[in-house]
Structure formats: structure tokens, C-alpha cells
Amino acid sequence: MHRTAVKKVVLENVLDANDALARANRDVFDRAGTYTINMMSSPGAGKTALLERTLERLRNRLRLGVLEGDVQTTLDADRLARFHIPLVQVNTDPGFGGECHLDANMVRSGLGELPLDDIDILIIENVGNLVCPAEFKVGEDVRVMVYSVTEGEEKPLKYPLMFRSADLVLVNKVDLLEHLDFDLEQFLGNLDAVNPGVRRVLTSARTGQGLDEWCEWLGQRLENV
Amino acid sequence: MKVGYLRQVVPSALAFGFGLLAEGTPVEGAELEMEQVPAEGRCRGCGVKSRLDSLPLQCTGCGGFDLEIFKGEELMVESLELEEA
Numbered sequence: 001m002h003r004t005a006v007k008k009v010v011l012e013n014v015l016d017a018n019d020a021l022a023r024a025n026r027d028v029f030d031r032a033g034t035y036t037i038n039m040m041s042s043p044g045a046g047k048t049a050l051l052e053r054t055l056e057r058l059r060n061r062l063r064l065g066v067l068e069g070d071v072q073t074t075l076d077a078d079r080l081a082r083f084h085i086p087l088v089q090v091n092t093d094p095g096f097g098g099e100c101h102l103d104a105n106m107v108r109s110g111l112g113e114l115p116l117d118d119i120d121i122l123i124i125e126n127v128g129n130l131v132c133p134a135e136f137k138v139g140e141d142v143r144v145m146v147y148s149v150t151e152g153e154e155k156p157l158k159y160p161l162m163f164r165s166a167d168l169v170l171v172n173k174v175d176l177l178e179h180l181d182f183d184l185e186q187f188l189g190n191l192d193a194v195n196p197g198v199r200r201v202l203t204s205a206r207t208g209q210g211l212d213e214w215c216e217w218l219g220q221r222l223e224n225v
Numbered sequence: 226m227k228v229g230y231l232r233q234v235v236p237s238a239l240a241f242g243f244g245l246l247a248e249g250t251p252v253e254g255a256e257l258e259m260e261q262v263p264a265e266g267r268c269r270g271c272g273v274k275s276r277l278d279s280l281p282l283q284c285t286g287c288g289g290f291d292l293e294i295f296k297g298e299e300l301m302v303e304s305l306e307l308e309e310a
Contacts, residue, residue: 006308008304161233196290
């Protein structure tokens with residue numbers, strides 16, 4: 001049988017579908033006047049603990065909402081439930097074996113449960129992972145990374161794309177520095193090598209160090225809306 | 226496909242996944258051709274354009290790290306080659 005090969009030019013971005021949904025999410029946030037933060041880190045860096053301390057300080061001053069992303073369980077949402085803020089948990093496990101990140105569509109699936117008109121700042125706590133979340137926009141205004149000093153100095157060099165995409169880095173668990181061999185200066189040098197001059201705040205969810213500065217930064221976001 | 230150096234894509238894993246997904250579909254046996262696109266950027270310090278082959282991304286002129294990236298973030302289906310039966 002005669003066969004003819006035909007070449008068709010496509011030029012389609014593989015992530016177009018996600019990016020389009022992320023823009024749609026962003027439109028929803030903008031219309032509601034909700035400033036949105038995509039919070040990313042390794043598992044166990046202290047995102048939820050920092051959120052607890054943040055809510056203790058700010059819930060009477062700012063209207064905060066949280067979208068929790070996890071592969072499984074509602075453990076994080078349960079920890080935050082006592083603050084009586086708008087809160088929704090998105091589990092990624094109905095995906096292909098449990099997605100290791102939130103994508104724009106998963107975030108969209110949780111938005112119906114959030115009263116966005118009554119939320120000044122929505123914090124989207126992404127799935128703990130230093131790789132994939134960096135690839136998927138969810139409609140956020142900014143990206144905040146939580147990095148704990150127990151993770152070593154070299155991670156910015158090993159996972160440069162996430163560190164490069166962060167607008168603010170919270171260097172967490174600094175109360176442990178005296179017990180660790182962690183070289184803070186070396187870490188900050190590595191951070192500057194992949195994201196020169198990125199704003200960083202040294203924090204401890206345990207002692208409260210740096211939380212004033214972080215909360216002040218959060219408050220300033222609203223002045224720019 | 227064009228796959229930029231700055232995308233966190235492992236070409237062999239992408240090819241493996243493509244082969245699995247294609248099984249039992251009209252594109253079973255199709256070949257996935259990948260072109261890897263190196264990263265390029267312009268230094269905000271000295272203005273030199275560099276090809277960036279390793280991380281951290283660093284200007285080849287002055288060694289600076291503050292770069293405007295204009296190539297290497299592609300993840301794109303560029304064209305399809307189809308055969309009429």
C-alpha cells in the first residue's frame with residue numbers, strides 16, 4: 001500500500017492547558033480582590049507550623065484563607081481548623097497514583113468551597129516537594145518557599161528551579177542552628193547563586209523569630225493590590 | 226518535541242512514558258523525537274550573552290549570576306509527522 005508522510009507544524013506548549021487554567025484562576029482571584037501565595041517546600045520544612053503561628057498573629061487583622069494540598073489525609077487542615085478561617089483541603093490522590101504537586105485544575109476544584117470575596121490573602125500550601133510544584137502555575141501572585149536549616153546548605157544547587165522561582169524564602173527552624181553543622185552563610189551564598197538577591201527571612205515557628213518581619217511582608221502585599 | 230535545559234524533564238523518562246501511553250492507541254509504535262534546547266541568557270551586569278550548560282547559571286563573561294533567561298524553558302510539541310494509510 002502506498003503511504004505518504006505528512007509533516008504538520010503544531011507548536012503547542014505541553015503545559016498550555018495548565019497555564020490557561022492558572023490564568024483563569026488568577027482572574028477569579030483578581031475579581032474577588034484576593035492576593036494569592038503559592039507556598040512551597042520539602043516535606044517537613046515547617047509550612048503548616050509557620051501557618052499556625054501566622055494565623056495566631058494575623059487572623060484578627062487580615063482576612064486569611066488557606067488551601068491545603070496533600071497527597072492524602074486532612075491532617076494539615078485539621079491542625080488549622082481551630083482558627084475558624086476559610087479553609088479547604090485538596091487531596092491529590094485521585095490522580096495518577098497521587099500527584100506530587102498541585103496543578104491549576106486541582107486548585108480550581110477547591111475554589112468553590114472558599115468565600116474568596118471575604119479573603120484578603122489566600123495561602124495555597126502546596127504538596128511538599130522541591131521539584132514538580134515549580135513547574136505548575138496555579139494562578140498565584142507570588143511564590144514563597146519555606147526552607148529548613150536541617151535540609152543542608154546545598155539544596156539550592158540541587159533543586160535550582162524551585163529556588164529560582166521563589167519571590168521570598170523563609171529560612172525556617174533557625175532555633176536549631178546551634179545544634180547543627182549547617183553553614184548559614186554558605187546556604188545563603190548558594191541561594192544567591194540561583195536567585196540573586198531574593199528576599200529571605202530567618203524564621204523559627206518554635207521561638208517566633210522572624211515572624212514579625214514575615215507578617216509585615218504579608219500585610220504589605222495588600223498595599224500593592 | 227523541544228525540551229529546554231531548564232525544564233525538569235528527563236528525556237528517557239519522557240520517552241518511556243510516551244511509549245506506554247501510546248500502546249493500544251493509533252499512535253502505537255510512533256517515535257518521539259526530542260530536541261534538547263540549551264539555556265541561554267544575557268547578563269544584567271555586563272550584558273554578555275552566554276550559553277548556560279550547567280547549574281548554577283553563571284555569566285561566561287563576568288561570572289555574574291543575575292541573568293535574563295531567553296532560551297531553555299521550552300516544553301513544546303513542535304510538529305507531528307503523520308503517515309496516511
